[in-house]
Each structure stands twice: as C-alpha cells, then as structure tokens.
Amino acid sequence: xxxxxxxxxxxxxxxxxxxxxxxxxxxxxxxxxxxxxxxxxxxxxxxxxxxxxxxxxxxxxxxxxxxxxxxxxxxxxxxxxxxxxxxxxxxxxxxxxxxxxxxxxxxxxxxxxxxxxxxxxxxxxxxxxxxxxxxxxxxxxxxxxxxxxxxxxxxxxxxxxxxxxxxxxxxxxxxxxxxxxxxxxxxxxxxxxxxxxxxxxxxxxxxxxxxxxxxxxxxxxxxxxxxxxxxxxxxxxxxxxxxxxxxxxxxxxxxxxxxxxxxxxxxxxxxxxxxxxxxxxxxxxxxxxxxxxxxxxxxxxxxxxxxxxxxxxxxxxxxxxxxxxxxxxxxxxxxxxxxxxxxxxxxxxxxxxxxxxxxxxx
Ligand SMILES: Nc1ncnc2c1ncn2[C@@H]1O[C@H](COP(=O)(O)OP(=O)(O)OP(=O)(O)O)[C@@H](O)[C@H]1O
Numbered sequence: 001x002x003x004x005x006x007x008x009x010x011x012x013x014x015x016x017x018x019x020x021x022x023x024x025x026x027x028x029x030x031x032x033x034x035x036x037x038x039x040x041x042x043x044x045x046x047x048x049x050x051x052x053x054x055x056x057x058x059x060x061x062x063x064x065x066x067x068x069x070x071x072x073x074x075x076x077x078x079x080x081x082x083x084x085x086x087x088x089x090x091x092x093x094x095x096x097x098x099x100x101x102x103x104x105x106x107x108x109x110x111x112x113x114x115x116x117x118x119x120x121x122x123x124x125x126x127x128x129x130x131x132x133x134x135x136x137x138x139x140x141x142x143x144x145x146x147x148x149x150x151x152x153x154x155x156x157x158x159x160x161x162x163x164x165x166x167x168x169x170x171x172x173x174x175x176x177x178x179x180x181x182x183x184x185x186x187x188x189x190x191x192x193x194x195x196x197x198x199x200x201x202x203x204x205x206x207x208x209x210x211x212x213x214x215x216x217x218x219x220x221x222x223x224x225x226x227x228x229x230x231x232x233x234x235x236x237x238x239x240x241x242x243x244x245x246x247x248x249x250x251x252x253x254x255x256x257x258x259x260x261x262x263x264x265x266x267x268x269x270x271x272x273x274x275x276x277x278x279x280x281x282x283x284x285x286x287x288x289x290x291x292x293x294x295x296x297x298x299x300x301x302x303x304x305x306x307x308x309x310x311x312x313x314x315x316x317x318x319x320x321x322x323x324x325x326x327x328x329x330x331x332x333x334x335x336x337x338x339x340x341x342x343x344x345x346x347x348x349x350x351x352x353x354x355x356x357x358x359x360x361x362x
Pocket of ligand 1: 011012014017018036037038039040041042043044045
C-alpha cells in the first residue's frame, strides 16, 4: 500500500538528509505510529507519501503507483485517495462545518445528491451531528479537529495521514480523537500518524516506526512509545570541529565522506523523548466519542451529547468571532485554496507544478 525503497530526502541547502536511505512497507489496513524526536523526519515521511516533496534518491510506491511517474497535473487525482489531518486543523474559516466537509466533494465534482448524503453521514460518524451550520470559530479545538477528520475521510480515502493530530488538544479530547481514528481504521482505512504522545502509543499498541535523525531505528508490531530500549533524554556534548573532547577524541568527522553540517543537532542537547501529555490512564478511561456507522438516531444523539460534554461550552467573545487560522486571517488570505486545505504546502506553486491545484482538470 505504501512502500519506500531506499529513500533519501535532502532539502536544498541542507547537508544532512532529513530521511536517510529509508526502506519500509506499510500494508493495507494497518495503523502505524511514526515516532521520534523533533526533527527526526516524521513530517518529511508524510509529505513524501503525499507527493508534496520528492525524494532525492530512491522510489516511493503508494496504492500501487510509483510516485515518480505521476505527473504534477495528475497529483490532485492521486491525492483523492489520501486524507490528511494536521495539528492545526486547517479549516476554511469563513465556511460552515457542513461547507468545510462538502468542499472536498464539490471540488472533485461529486453530485449534489452525493454531497447531501455523504456530508451528514460523515458528520455523524465523527460525532458532530447537528453542528453542520456552526462556523469553525464557534467550535472547540476537539470539534474543529473532528471537522478536519470528517473532511479528510468524506471521500472515503484508502489512506489517512495524520501529523500530530492531537498536538493542540487537551488529554481527554485527544483520547476521543484517537478512538475516532481507531474506528476509521477499523472500517478499512490505513492510518499513518506522526505523534509525540507516549500515552496514546502505549495504550493503542499498534505498529510503531521510530525515526532518529532520518534513520528508522525501530519498527515493531503492537509496540509502545519507548520500545525495549531505554529512552531517557540524551545530551550530546558539543564539540568544535577539529577540537578534541575530554576523552581526547578528535572533533573531526570520522570519515571524509561524512557531511560537514554546521546545523547538525550535535551542537545542542538531543531530546529523544517528549514529555507525555496523554497518559495511558486518560486513554483507558476515555469515553468512546465516535459513532458506529450503522448507529440509530438515539445512539447518535447520545454520542453528540457525550461530545458536547467532553468539549464543553464555548464562550464566544465578539473579538473571537473574527476568522481565526494559524498564522492569522491575513496570512490565510495569501494562501491558495489547496494550501489552506492542506493539499499543498504553503509557499505557492513551485517549479514544475501546473496551475491545477485541486479538482478535475477539465
Ligand atoms: N522545507 C525544509 N527545508 C529545509 N529543511 C527542512 C525542511 N523541512 C524539514 N527540514 C529539516 O528536515 C529535518 C526533518 O524535519 P521534519 O519536519 O520531517 O521532522 P519531524 O520529525 O516531523 O519534526 P517535528 O516533530 O518537530 O515536527 C529537520 O532537520 C528539519 O529542519
């Protein structure tokens, strides 16, 4: 379903690769956690799957397609089979919950009838039944992430990529989001999620791929956040190039072929584990907030109540009624539609891109 063959990604101007000769395969229906310290390459891994970035070396196959052979014109079609969720939700601030979810379907040319049945069904699935008319700023963070998840899955993608989806949420709300992702996985979607949340990973016991400075250092089934290894905070002492350290070892690279990267994290403490916010206890005690797809209306109502109780009352201050997005409304005005939807990284079209960003080319 997703295969990396000897993939190296080195960003322009960087001596050290963000991902270094990665070989890994993720099968249909798996739920995979990507863990690792900040800067270890998790987001790069997800961006490569989305074809937001190209590998510097190696090949990536997703859903049977060699990404290197998909033209930029065809990328929007390829991405229809992928749903993406981010830490900062990335909702369209001036559209209602319903319109945020419907938008994905409209740009790919789904019929009005399809939209009218798929959107309420998906909102029900994520526990937001009855909240379609709300605007994003009238929702709690957990509810906004549910809208983002609804938008990502409304087109029934085969793969859901989630980059720190609980990063901005409190522990209880995070646990609810995880039960939802678990449910989405149970109905057949392959989920790949980058996270720093040890409690979530420890409780869910799924496959864990751990990255460290661009290398896969662990790939275990039914694993926890820390694996078998001791993962205390590791501090690597800084050494000036050419200057021996206390043990007398030279500060020169061991081999002449090793890159001389002045931005190497060796100059700063290397934190190998983040402090857990969501504890195993919170995960264990979490109310399941998702709704079974075949649920009756009574069940849906109960789930909506649980969601409302878990996310709390929202005090809306007139100041807050102004559209909010990460980076502010002013910043969002300068983003293209595809960028705001997360279908393309902010920064505008790059060399080799075509004009078509989302939706049919005709
Ligand atoms: N667009 C870019 N240009 C240059 N370097 C980049 C770019 N994106 C990422 N990097 C570098 O690549 C390395 C891996 O970054 P990446 O964002 O993939 O890590 P991460 O594990 O997702 O980190 P975090 O947990 O903080 O999100 C880092 O050293 C980062 O500085």
